[in-house]
């Protein structure tokens with residue numbers, strides 16, 4: 320089998336919705352500012368007793384049902400998340416337990432907003448090399464837990480959710496290429512500067528929240544995503560305009576539009592969910608994919624380009640024939 324191919328998609332959004340008008344009551348902001356600068360109108364937020372694994376489980380079950388596979392068929396579980404339920408076991412192992420999958424390789428990937436793209440690239444390599452035949456790849460986040468709800472420059476941007484795909488070995492294309500990058504020297508522009516081996520006491524006492532230099536992140540995201548698009552097209556001998564659908568990371572409508580322009584793609588060929596979901600980090604690309612698959616915009620045989628950019632910085636793309 321030469322390729323790994325998506326055979327099912329699924330997603331889940333928590334019930335609770337926070338609109339821009341709700342945020343106007345929490346911080347000094349306005350619906351108008353948020354819509355103009357980001358394109359976001361609302362975001363979903365996990366209930367207090369809902370965890371990342373809860374969200375992941377819903378999305379995973381939907382993807383498995385769409386693919387027509389059962390727990391016994393899955394031989395690789397990867398969860399991309401920055402907001403795991405526990406320090407360990409990994410959320411992938413917790414999800415494996417929930418789904419009654421036993422014995423196969425299961426691990427988390429932490430590449431922040433690029434996490435799902437990383438996870439797809441890795442799963443593809445497992446399948447192409449014959450190490451796995453049926454992978455469950457999930458992006459799931461409860462970003463609301465690491466958002467500083469008193470910081471208007473970040474709290475308006477993020478949301479919770481999960482998306483999943485089943486990737487199976489196939490003679491039909493499939494993932495055509497993946498391109499994964501990182502440059503850790505940009506750490507200070509976007510981070511949660513506390514973890515297990517650094518500042519753990521502070522984490523317990525004060526919590527740990529996203530810090531971001533939004534303006535600088537914005538410029539880097541636009542330039543880097545422009546470059547990854549060129550890299551992906553060149554690696555596959557494609558021209559601008561050959562791609563049927565752009566499925567971008569949903570951080571900011573202005574970043575999405577800049578990448579679409581670079582690809583010469585009309586807006587109606589770009590899957591845009593940022594208005595309804597906000598930035599759900601590793602969940603954003605699979606959530607957008609599942610949305611457009613289920614409303615039948617995306618059809619079998621079409622060429623999809625997924626791209627993402629996130630903390631690290633990390634960035635990457637996956638080109639695939641759906």
Ligand code: COA
Pocket residue numbers: 347348349352353356357432471472473475531532533534535536537540570571598628629630
């Ligand atoms: N409501 C109202 N005003 C706000 C605000 C909010 N929620 N957040 C910031 N402002 C203010 C700022 O204080 C600033 O005021 P000042 O000029 O009086 O100092 C002004 O708006 C402009 O701030 P600036 O940060 O320059 O705005 P911007 O156009 O860069 O937009 C972001 C801010 C965060 C929307 C934008 O930079 C962005 O999207 N960056 C990328 C974020 C991202 O994608 N991160 C994740 C990567 S995966």
